[in-house]
Amino acid sequence: MTFPAFRKMSLARREALAGYAFIVPWIIGFLIFTIGPMLASLYFSFTKFNIIDPPQWIGLANYERVFSGIWDAIRTGDSRQFGDPLFWKSLQVTIYYASIALPLNLAFSFFLAVLLNQKVRAINVWRTIYFLPSIIAGVAVTILWVRILNPRVGVLNPFLKDVLGIQNPPGWLSDPEWAVPALVIMSLWSVGGSMIVYLAGLQGVPTDLYDAAKVDGANAWQRFWNVTFPMMTPVIFYNLVLGMISTFQYFTQVYVATSNSIGGLGSPQHSTLFYNVYLYQNAFRYFDMGYASTLAWILFIIVLSLTALIFRSSDTWVYYEGQLRGRG
């Protein structure tokens, strides 16, 4: 059965309409379950809202709380001058983690992908072995690593002490100086996902480029640096954007690793008070949904800005074959 008006349309128009019809359920879901809550949280960010009482409009007070005292803190060098010192602490912890974990994850997964792209025996078995950890649930991985990193009964410190000769290995998650590095090490366990994306990218690099480089006398390093790496920059770019977003949303591992420890969530001494942990505390422990919404929107703006920055910088370092763009 077809409507006469529909039959009179051009094929292209009919196809377009059919396409829209197919995506309507998704659009409705997106509007109701994503855009709707986003707009609601934007409204809540200008309110005082504890869930049981109706939201009370307070204008920019929540934002003022975040940004007040900045100049005093900078002038005196005393972080307690901030209107909300824990906001800045959580931002600092998150940026610290991101600045180590993100490049390390990108490099390590790329390195593994290059290794797993070699022509060696049983390569599929190796690929499976290296990918497997990434499909284990984050909670299970965290519990496993909490035990591995335990300074008294874990297996890592005896290895550092007895095999590598490090006399005073770190206290890892119970040491404020080492808690974030411990989480970085933990994150390397799950690089399988980005590794597979790299691997797919590596297998798409045209072999004639390598052949031409060999003819030109390029050695292995030169072939990697002048052929593989440029051809892989779109994949690196993709993993960078996704990795940056996920590091700024880091939560589950910290929640599992620290919520039952002495000092509680974000311990020891706020050294693992990640941005999302602080946001969670404000929402579900302090019942300050208005302020939590403010934090969520500030995070959104930070991530959006960084993503825009990465996109803008991509002109200078991402190579798109067949596209005349920047220096590419």
Next chain:
Amino acid sequence: MKNKLFKIFALFVLASVILSACGGGIAATQAPAEKQKVVIFVGFGTGTDPDQVTAQEALAKKFNDSHENIEMEFLIVPNEEARERFLAMVSGDNAPQLVGPHGTSTIANFKEYWEDITPYIQKDNYDMSDFYGPATTINKYPDLDAGLPLGLYPSFLFYNKDAFDAAGLDYPTHDYEDASWNINALKDMAMQLTLDANDNTPNDADFDATSIKQWGYGDTWTDMRGQLAMFGAPDQGRPTSDDYKTATFNAPERVFGFQWLHDGIWKDHFIPDANGQAAIDATGADPFGSGQVAVWYSHTWFMSEGLNELPFAYDLAPLFFNQDGERIARIHADLFTMPKDAKNKDAAWEVMKWLVAPEQIVDVCKIYGCLPARKSTEEAYLNYLKERYPNIDHAVIFKAIDYLDSPHHEGWVPEWGKVNDSLNNVLSILYGEPEADVQAVMDQGNEDLQKILDEYWASH
């Protein structure tokens, strides 16, 4: 074809009308009045173990079989999800009718969410005289009586008799009047019970603090307020003045307590540090059950989860007197609360009364491991304890109620969650920093607390 379809449709409509008419008649004469549902949200405290779930289902059946107009149903939520699930239910206008059993901390943290039951008590002229005094006061505030008392969880020491025998030590006294059982006696005893991998104690020159296999004493399943309550600051478990406007966290008694604990962890080594506790956690057992803590300070709720088929003999002893000769033994008190936004509140009140009625309260407390809050049931519960735990001194349990902390260590303060998180940050210094300057740490903690109070009062 169309005609045939029309006839079938007409027949269907006719049959539906006749059937619904008959159905309506039957319903009008036979269907009972709709039951009011009372959902009990379990998850903030105890009640989620499989055995407890089964027992709660039996309890609900017992209630439902004897009540025509109310239907009781337990909603079991994992502890780690309880907070979010409860808030989601409240915000979705679907608040449970009762929440519990839960203790002072949850009641204080969510204080604005609970219905004051004072009008219900007055309306029914409900007799409160049978409840233990502390049970009626711990969760009561000037503007909120959170619920009818269900159970108490007094605190005392659990000690490993085998560890004492191995060390050649006398067991701690069970006599609450024995003044020699004080903080120094505990320390001496605990140091002799602490053993490294070579069975040296901290009193031995060769003692290796990095290889401790058994600590003498532990009180680590509570927060900063709880750990310092026993040292007897004027506000005991509450780190503020009476009007909640001035921080008193660095009161001299608390500074003393913090220093005593810090020395116990880092200098005398009879209390496990953060790494030691993480190592015990890694065994999958609780500190006492792991056999790695010889004297363990906890509450009656620990009995149901911790005293099961232990591979060593154990008994109970009173908490020791503090540095000023005072005994302040923490107490927990559980009850069921009614959210403000719940529907069917009258039915919820009936269920709340039924759960703590003399006929039920012992059975309910058996599920949750609490000591029934009614004095009249003391003997019945004592008989149960004698049967379940035949080899312990049961008198220690009941007597501990007389030494409760007041103000309570989990009681309400402004911005309860923030205050606790702030003080627990100090707790992580206690267990993680061997070189901490105790006075400076306490002063800083007090300053942070004062800031939270000032911000609260600026907007209230």
